[in-house]
Structure formats: structure tokens, C-alpha cells
Amino acid sequence: MLKSKKGILKPKLDSGNLELEIGRIATIFKKAGLKEISVPSLLNSSDLVDLYGEDLKLRAYTTSDPVRGEQILRPDFTVPILLKHLRGNSHRAKYFYSGNVWRRQNFKSIIPNEQYQMGFELFDSKKTKSISSDVEAYLLINKILSKYKVNSVTGDVQVLTSAINDLDISDYKKTSLKRHLWRPKRFMRLLDLYSKQKISGRNNHLFKSANLLLWKEKLLGIESFYGVRTKTDIKERIEILEEELSQNLIASSEKNFLLKLMRFHSSLRQAPKSMLSLTMVGDTFRKAIENFEHRVELLSEHIDTKTVKFQVIYGLTTLEYYDGFVFGFQFDHGKYPPIAQGGRYDSLCSTLSKKGKSICAIGSMLRMDFLRKT
Amino acid sequence: MIRFGLPSKGRLKKQVENFFSERGLELVNAGMIREYLAEFKGEKKVQIILLAASDIPLEIKKGNLDIGITGRDLIFEKILDWRKCILELKQLDFGEADLVIGVPQFWIDVNHLDDLDEVAFFFRKKYSRCLRIATKYQNITREFLIDNQVTNFEIIESQGATEGAIVNGIADVIVDISSTGETLKQNKLKTIEDGTLLKSFASIFVSKNYYKKNKGDVELKRLLDQLVLDI
Known part of the structure; x- marks a missing residue:
């Protein structure tokens, strides 16, 4: 959460400037072939909670409505635009948006509760187009912000997930690790548990065979079951845990590699080579780095990638639902939160899309409240 | 005055x-x-x-x-x-009174918050929905579970008789006040080791x-x- 420090004032906006800036950016979007899209400000709560989990209610404004049920004030544009796009027939599309989003903020935050955002979402059905869309998205934001003194940080969630996929462990362990990439504390706990090097009291019971046998015995003696979770569900889970007992643990060399990778940062130009030298090079990781390198090469045709920062875990805790290339732009003076953030969210698309419709997507938003004439 | x-x-x-x-x-x-x-x-x-x-x-x-x-x-x-x-x-x-998480006694494989998270994930996969948690204490519950990295849960508002919510099919888990643990027991519920949200x-x-x-x-x-x- 961004806190205001002494000397940093809440941004005061001159609406004239804001409107000029909105017009300028809309023109850039249109010239790039993007079409304006609008979505409602009031969204159905249960759809969104199902997607984001209860975290959403810590950030979004909920309303009570005895007729329509709980409604939520649009906390971002991405999900409603994706849902609207999925309802249509087209596969490829380039949209831009402009409007308010509402988010509860910590009392010290300098981000307005009602913020004006502009941004875009690029959809394509072909996975092969991903890298060129990544580049297109980054360059579009770069162009818009070129009149400001800004710097950018990039990241790539794919690098991490591919490294996890290469570990010599069961799919169960891989799934758990990937599922908690966004929650560092939990992720480290799992990494410890699965490598058995340091086991905290909180989770050591999971893999104790004695416990599992005891549970099985106990389960046989129970007669009263109620609720949705069945006896079979419990038995299945115990069996999975039992099976895991005989499965590989993460080797210490693997764990060290993962930890090194998570700490890795360099210039974007340097990143592909340096990451390969961290060793333990499996096929999936190598492929991810190849894609990464290709993206850097394409970007280098337009910008100096030596001056762009790269950090493997950039945005992992704040950029929810991104699962590939991510980026953020910040003012050089460093006082404000990132003024633009974006990234790839293919798995969100596949979660939400109906069968037979495969969609890849990348998008970015601009915090207009912080963009002023300089 | x-x-x-x-x-x-x-x-x-x-x-x-x-x-x-x-x-x-x-x-x-x-x-x-x-x-x-x-x-x-x-x-x-x-x-x-x-x-x-x-x-x-x-x-x-x-x-x-x-x-x-x-x-x-x-x-x-x-x-x-x-x-x-x-x-x-x-x-x-x-x-x-303690504010505690109550799960069915026969959930013998659930004794910690990490278990609860894993079960919630299974729920999502098998029943295509979140784990439902009934409580009068929505705000405390939400913050506590998120702080403890539990995912895939949904809070169901309950204004009273929360301990009955599981048998009634309204929820899978409850969060409620318990001073002696007697009400929980009567309703065949148990607490979990790191599942005390607040000592009140x-x-x-x-x-x-x-x-x-x-x-x-x-x-x-x-x-x-x-x-x-x-x-």
C-alpha cells in the first residue's frame, strides 16, 4: 500500500489538463487501430467474488440491492471487458477504455478512491501472436508516456512457472507451488515443506505417515456425515497425501535455483543470458527463456532495453491475475504509485471462456489522475 | 450530560x-x-x-x-x-469468548489453516464453487483468512444460529463466538489448531x-x- 510521506501531497487535478490528456491518449489508441469499448459501472457481485475470491471485497465497493442482489462498483476494466468480449463472436480484437474505477484505499494512500483510468486490452486466439502483442502493448504505453520523465520495470511470471514445471516432483506439488506464487509467505512454507529442509510446525503434519494411518482408521469409525464434503472426498485427500509420501522431494540444488531465480534482477537486455547461467536448465525453462529472448530482441528494435529494468518477481503480489509478461511505468521522482501497469493474463481467459474458444490477452491501464501536463 | x-x-x-x-x-x-x-x-x-x-x-x-x-x-x-x-x-x-473456525468433526484431515486452503481448492475443482463460510463476523473473517493465505473461500452472511449452517446446507465451515466450545460440540463441529481469529x-x-x-x-x-x- 502506498503511503503518503511528508512533502508528498495528494495530487490536485486540473480538469482541463486531464481532459486534454484523455483526448491525446484516445487519439494515439485510435491511430493504433484500437476501438473504444464501454462496460457498466455496476457489476454483479457473485460473478466477481467467484473469480477474485473474497479479497475483492477488501478493495471494491459493494452495494446492497434487495432486487438485483449485491452489486459491485467496477474495480477495474479488464474483467468486464473480457466477459463482454467472450460473449461476442470475434476472436481477435483490440479495445481501449476510458472511465472511472472505484477502490477502497488505505487511509494513508494517495491513490484516489475514485480514479480515472484509461487503458487497453488486446485479444487474440493464436498463442503464436503472444510475443508480438506483448511488444505492441509495451510500446503503446511507452509511446503515450514518452513526454513524461518515466522509467519502466518488467517481469515475467512465465519464467517462474516454467522453472517449477521443470522440477523433478509430482504434479500435486507443482500445482500447489504455482497456485501460491502470488502469496510469498505461503509459497516459502510450501517450498520448505516440499524440500523438507526446514519444516514449520504449521504444516509438518501433512506428510507424517503415522497421522495419515490414524486418520484412515478414525474415518472408518465415523457414522455421521453431513454437508457437501463426503467421506469419499476425505478418503481421496488422505490417499493423495499418502501417495505424496513416496514421491520426490525438491532437491536442494533445485531449491537453490528457484530461490536465486526469484531474487534475480538485471537490465532487460542482459536478462535472458544471465538467467540461463543460473543453471538447472530444463526444457520448459529453456523454452520460456527463448520466448523471452525473442521478445527482448523485438523490443530492442524500438527502444534501448539496456535502460529497462527486469525483475523476475515484479508485480507478483500486486498485479493480480497476470501470468506472463508484466510491466509497470513509474515517474523518475518516484513519488507516485506506478502510473501504468499491465501484463498478460491468458489463464484468466481460459478460466472464463467457454469450451472451444481459446483466447490470449494482454492489457494495460494508465492512472490518469497522476498524468498532468509537465 | x-x-x-x-x-x-x-x-x-x-x-x-x-x-x-x-x-x-x-x-x-x-x-x-x-x-x-x-x-x-x-x-x-x-x-x-x-x-x-x-x-x-x-x-x-x-x-x-x-x-x-x-x-x-x-x-x-x-x-x-x-x-x-x-x-x-x-x-x-x-x-x-473466542472467535473460532468450526469445521465438521469428521473432517479429520483438516487441522490447520493450510488444510482448509487445500480443501477449498479441492472444492473448487470438484464442485466448481468456493468453500462457503457462514459467519456474523464477515470483516474479521475475511481479513484473517486472507492474511493467512487461505484462498477459494466465500463468506456467507449469517445473523444467528450460525452453528447450524453446515447441517442446513448453507455453508461448509463456520466462524463463530465460542466461550466453552460446548455449542460447537453439540453440533458435531471442531476447532482447528491455528483457527482462533480473536480472543474476545x-x-x-x-x-x-x-x-x-x-x-x-x-x-x-x-x-x-x-x-x-x-x-
Whole structure:
């Protein structure tokens, strides 16, 4: 959460400037072939909670409505635009948006509760187009912000997930690790548990065979079951845990590699080579780095990638639902939160899309409240 | 006039009355037919207002009450960042209750929050929905579970008889107040090891705003002195 420090004032906006800036950016979007899209400000709560989990209610404004049920004030544009796009027939599309989003903020935050955002979402059905869309998205934001003194940080969630996929462990362990990439504390706990090097009291019971046998015995003696979770569900889970007992643990060399990778940062130009030298090079990781390198090469045709920062875990805790290339732009003076953030969210698309419709997507938003004439 | 809010019914009301009589303060009806107004015998400067314990936090925050006695669980639940507007004058030795997670006893594989998270994930995969948690304490529950990295859960609002929500098919897990654990047991529920959200008890709360403005007031000082007195 961004806190205001002494000397940093809440941004005061001159609406004239804001409107000029909105017009300028809309023109850039249109010239790039993007079409304006609008979505409602009031969204159905249960759809969104199902997607984001209860975290959403810590950030979004909920309303009570005895007729329509709980409604939520649009906390971002991405999900409603994706849902609207999925309802249509087209596969490829380039949209831009402009409007308010509402988010509860910590009392010290300098981000307005009602913020004006502009941004875009690029959809394509072909996975092969991903890298060129990544580049297109980054360059579009770069162009818009070129009149400001800004710097950018990039990241790539794919690098991490591919490294996890290469570990010599069961799919169960891989799934758990990937599922908690966004929650560092939990992720480290799992990494410890699965490598058995340091086991905290909180989770050591999971893999104790004695416990599992005891549970099985106990389960046989129970007669009263109620609720949705069945006896079979419990038995299945115990069996999975039992099976895991005989499965590989993460080797210490693997764990060290993962930890090194998570700490890795360099210039974007340097990143592909340096990451390969961290060793333990499996096929999936190598492929991810190849894609990464290709993206850097394409970007280098337009910008100096030596001056762009790269950090493997950039945005992992704040950029929810991104699962590939991510980026953020910040003012050089460093006082404000990132003024633009974006990234790839293919798995969100596949979660939400109906069968037979495969969609890849990348998008970015601009915090207009912080963009002023300089 | 000092406006003092007290719970209007239940065990908490009796315990509060005891607490006062130990300090020589006797609650009497305000002399009218209204049972929700009272005063201390021989003390005209304090207006006692009887209301639901769960309404006391917000009324202090809004400035309708200057002082109030209620459970800490209710303060935590009803007012985010309550320490900014409310002063905790004295912690009392009654009204003890823990806010705990209750799961069916036959969930023998669930003993920690990490288990709960994994089961919630299985729920998502198998039943295509989140794990449902029924509670009156939505805010505390949401914050606690997110802080502890539990995912794939959905909170179902329950205004009472929460312990029945699982048998009724409304929820899979509950979060509720438990003082002895007896109600949980009767409903074939159990707690989990790291599943205590809050250890609650009654406290005396004072509006910060009111206190700042009336610090010098002799009547207020006398009342507060009497309240903090250890017997």
C-alpha cells in the first residue's frame, strides 16, 4: 500500500489538463487501430467474488440491492471487458477504455478512491501472436508516456512457472507451488515443506505417515456425515497425501535455483543470458527463456532495453491475475504509485471462456489522475 | 450530560450491572416507562442508554454515545481502524469468548489453516464453487483468512444460529463466538489448531473525540476514575 510521506501531497487535478490528456491518449489508441469499448459501472457481485475470491471485497465497493442482489462498483476494466468480449463472436480484437474505477484505499494512500483510468486490452486466439502483442502493448504505453520523465520495470511470471514445471516432483506439488506464487509467505512454507529442509510446525503434519494411518482408521469409525464434503472426498485427500509420501522431494540444488531465480534482477537486455547461467536448465525453462529472448530482441528494435529494468518477481503480489509478461511505468521522482501497469493474463481467459474458444490477452491501464501536463 | 451505552439484554447485561455495583454504582430506571433509558442512582449527569451490544460500536463512532461497554469482537468487526476514533479505557474480566473456525468433526484431515486452503481448492475443482463460510463476523473473517493465505473461500452472511449452517446446507465451515466450545460440540463441529481469529472479552470504550473535548470536565473525570478502579 502506498503511503503518503511528508512533502508528498495528494495530487490536485486540473480538469482541463486531464481532459486534454484523455483526448491525446484516445487519439494515439485510435491511430493504433484500437476501438473504444464501454462496460457498466455496476457489476454483479457473485460473478466477481467467484473469480477474485473474497479479497475483492477488501478493495471494491459493494452495494446492497434487495432486487438485483449485491452489486459491485467496477474495480477495474479488464474483467468486464473480457466477459463482454467472450460473449461476442470475434476472436481477435483490440479495445481501449476510458472511465472511472472505484477502490477502497488505505487511509494513508494517495491513490484516489475514485480514479480515472484509461487503458487497453488486446485479444487474440493464436498463442503464436503472444510475443508480438506483448511488444505492441509495451510500446503503446511507452509511446503515450514518452513526454513524461518515466522509467519502466518488467517481469515475467512465465519464467517462474516454467522453472517449477521443470522440477523433478509430482504434479500435486507443482500445482500447489504455482497456485501460491502470488502469496510469498505461503509459497516459502510450501517450498520448505516440499524440500523438507526446514519444516514449520504449521504444516509438518501433512506428510507424517503415522497421522495419515490414524486418520484412515478414525474415518472408518465415523457414522455421521453431513454437508457437501463426503467421506469419499476425505478418503481421496488422505490417499493423495499418502501417495505424496513416496514421491520426490525438491532437491536442494533445485531449491537453490528457484530461490536465486526469484531474487534475480538485471537490465532487460542482459536478462535472458544471465538467467540461463543460473543453471538447472530444463526444457520448459529453456523454452520460456527463448520466448523471452525473442521478445527482448523485438523490443530492442524500438527502444534501448539496456535502460529497462527486469525483475523476475515484479508485480507478483500486486498485479493480480497476470501470468506472463508484466510491466509497470513509474515517474523518475518516484513519488507516485506506478502510473501504468499491465501484463498478460491468458489463464484468466481460459478460466472464463467457454469450451472451444481459446483466447490470449494482454492489457494495460494508465492512472490518469497522476498524468498532468509537465 | 454523559451518554453511556450498555448492552440491553443477556448475560453481558447482568455482568455489567455486577461490575457497577462493585463500584457503588446502582442502575435505576429513568423513572419513565421507557425501559431503554436508565441512570445511576443519585447521579443526574450520566444518561444510561440500553441498546444491542452490536450497535454500541457504531453509535460511539457516530458520536451518539460518549462511553460504552461491549465486546471487543464487536468493535473489531464493526469499525475498521477503530483505534483511530475509540479509546479502550479498561479491559474487563468478563464476556470472554473466542472467535473460532468450526469445521465438521469428521473432517479429520483438516487441522490447520493450510488444510482448509487445500480443501477449498479441492472444492473448487470438484464442485466448481468456493468453500462457503457462514459467519456474523464477515470483516474479521475475511481479513484473517486472507492474511493467512487461505484462498477459494466465500463468506456467507449469517445473523444467528450460525452453528447450524453446515447441517442446513448453507455453508461448509463456520466462524463463530465460542466461550466453552460446548455449542460447537453439540453440533458435531471442531476447532482447528491455528483457527482462533480473536480472543474476545468486554471492555469499556470511550469516544476519542468526546474525550478530547471534555478532558477537563470534573464529572467525566469522576466517572472514569470510578470505572477504572480495580476492586
